[in-house]
Amino acid sequence: MTEAILLVGGKGTRLRPLTVNTPKPMVRAAGVPFLTHQLARARAAGVDHIVLATSYLAEVFEPHFGDGSSLGLHLEYVTEVEPLGTGGAIRNVAARLHSAPDEPVLVFNGDILTGLDIRALVRTHETTGADVSLHLTKVTDPRAYGLVPTDETGRVLAFLEKPQTPEEIVTDQINAGAYVFRRSVIDTIPRGRPVSVERETFPELLSAGAHLQGMVDSTYWLDLGTPAAFVRGSADLVLGRAPSPAVPGRCGDRLILPTARVAPDAKLTDGTVVGEGAYIAEGARVSGSTILPGAVVEPGAVITDSLIGTRARVGERSILTGTVIGDGAIIGADNELRDGARVWCDAKIPAGAVRFSSDQ
Numbered sequence: 001m002t003e004a005i006l007l008v009g010g011k012g013t014r015l016r017p018l019t020v021n022t023p024k025p026m027v028r029a030a031g032v033p034f035l036t037h038q039l040a041r042a043r044a045a046g047v048d049h050i051v052l053a054t055s056y057l058a059e060v061f062e063p064h065f066g067d068g069s070s071l072g073l074h075l076e077y078v079t080e081v082e083p084l085g086t087g088g089a090i091r092n093v094a095a096r097l098h099s100a101p102d103e104p105v106l107v108f109n110g111d112i113l114t115g116l117d118i119r120a121l122v123r124t125h126e127t128t129g130a131d132v133s134l135h136l137t138k139v140t141d142p143r144a145y146g147l148v149p150t151d152e153t154g155r156v157l158a159f160l161e162k163p164q165t166p167e168e169i170v171t172d173q174i175n176a177g178a179y180v181f182r183r184s185v186i187d188t189i190p191r192g193r194p195v196s197v198e199r200e201t202f203p204e205l206l207s208a209g210a211h212l213q214g215m216v217d218s219t220y221w222l223d224l225g226t227p228a229a230f231v232r233g234s235a236d237l238v239l240g241r242a243p244s245p246a247v248p249g250r251c252g253d254r255l256i257l258p259t260a261r262v263a264p265d266a267k268l269t270d271g272t273v274v275g276e277g278a279y280i281a282e283g284a285r286v287s288g289s290t291i292l293p294g295a296v297v298e299p300g301a302v303i304t305d306s307l308i309g310t311r312a313r314v315g316e317r318s319i320l321t322g323t324v325i326g327d328g329a330i331i332g333a334d335n336e337l338r339d340g341a342r343v344w345c346d347a348k349i350p351a352g353a354v355r356f357s358s359d360q
Contacts, residue, residue: 003099004047007089008035008110009055009080014225017326017344018307023057025110026064027230028292030237031248031257031273033064034224035110036071037237040246043072045118047106051096053089055080087195094186101184109177113233115219115243116178125180128154130213131205132185135178137221145174146198148214156212159203173214176221185210227324227342231307235271235288257293266297275310298333315351334359 012024019027025035042050050073054061058079068075078093090107099105104125106118116135125133134156136148147160149171163169175198185205189195206212220242224230236242240251249255254268257275262268263282272286275293280286283300294311297303301314306323308314314325315333322339325331329343332351343349352359 002047003049003051003097004042004106004108005051005053005090005093005097006035006038006042006108006110007053007086008061009053009058009083009089010111011056012111015227015230017342018227018230018309018324019056020345021327023054023060024224026057026060028273028275028290029113029224029230029234030244030246031255031275032246034113034230034233035061035065036246037113037244038108038110039065039068039071039073039075040244042106042108042118044245045106045122047118048072049074049076049098051076051078051093053078053080053093055083055089083194085194085196087189087197087201088193090181090186090197091189091191091195094189097183097186099183101182101187103183104180105183105186107179107181111224112177113220113222113224113237113242114176114178115221116176116217117219118178120217121178121215122180124154124213124215128213129211130180131182131210132202133180133213133215134202135176136173136214136216137176138172138216138218139174140172142169142172142174147171148173148175150214154214154216156202156206156214159198159206173216176217177223227307228305228322228339231288231290231305234273234290238271238273260291292327309345 008025012019026033062077076096084092149157222233224233237244237247238255255273259276260274260278262280265282266280266284268286270288272289274291277294278291280297281299284297286303288305289303290307292310295308296313298316300317302319304321306320308325309327312325312329314331318331318335320337323337323341325343326345328346330348332349334352336355
């Protein structure tokens with residue numbers, strides 16, 4: 001296997017305001033656009049040609065990655081005029097593939113952070129003679145996911161919707177969002193209309209007697225669809241819990257990018273990232289958080305499990321826990337923002353305007 005399709009067209013609605021100005025795969029995780037980690041891991045697995053299926057803010061990708069030569073890859077870009085879903089996006093880029101009909105093509109989603117052994121998935125595909133092979137992972141609570149039961153050989157038996165009752169939980173295996181397709185199978189997906197591989201393509205292939213093989217790989221896996229998950233994923237990359245050859249520095253408690261400034265007595269822990277040109281002032285404490293380029297954290301601020309957008313500012317003594325601050329937003333001094341708070345791009349919160357405790 002030498003080529004892949006990477007699905008990066010989603011709007012990232014659940015991640016807003018992170019995705020107001022930036023497509024989800026280009027939001028920085030561990031100091032670089034998240035997409036960089038996926039490209040680097042594919043390259044390490046032997047892939048050299050990747051077609052990016054783009055849609056939302058499609059113009060952002062090529063200026064950053066170019067032809068991919070800096071990563072040892074050949075990249076191409078195909079933009080959907082109208083969103084086509086996962087299956088439609090795969091079919092839309094098929095003309096750019098060079099593989100022969102029986103050769104394998106890797107397909108993966110642009111919002112999954114995983115330690116998947118890509119080579120092992122390809123070996124499983126080839127040794128079983130499957131038409132499509134799927135990466136499956138086991139989860140503790142499968143109620144939020146579609147279930148994928150398999151037989152004792154790993155052959156997929158069904159694709160089940162999210163279970164509504166305990167009796168419907170027949171397996172803890174879920175679709176983890178990475179596939180190997182036989183090239184000819186891609187050409188059977190309808191062209192020019194929205195298609196979901198999860199809800200349409202895979203069930204129809206199964207009904208037609210195709211061989212769909214599941215490979216359970218329960219190494220690190222995280223869907224970066226929510227702000228909390230994205231912040232956690234970035235910290236795990238820095239800490240070395242999630243593998244990536246693209247982390248721009250040694251794994252450890254913190255990652256400080258070039259031109260960032262951190263006061264000597266500021267404390268950075270738990271996989272915190274400080275982007276280029278950002279400033280962390282004296283007495284600030286930042287844990288498990290991402291500080292994007294050009295942001296400022298003023299003296300005595302305490303930031304935990306949060307993301308501070310590009311050029312945003314957090315005022316003195318403000319306390320942020322589990323929050324997202326959009327690009328260019330200003331949080332005045334002595335505010336308290338708790339889990340789930342999202343401050344939109346360029347918004348301004350006056351000093352002491354939001355609190356969960358007394359101001360005395």
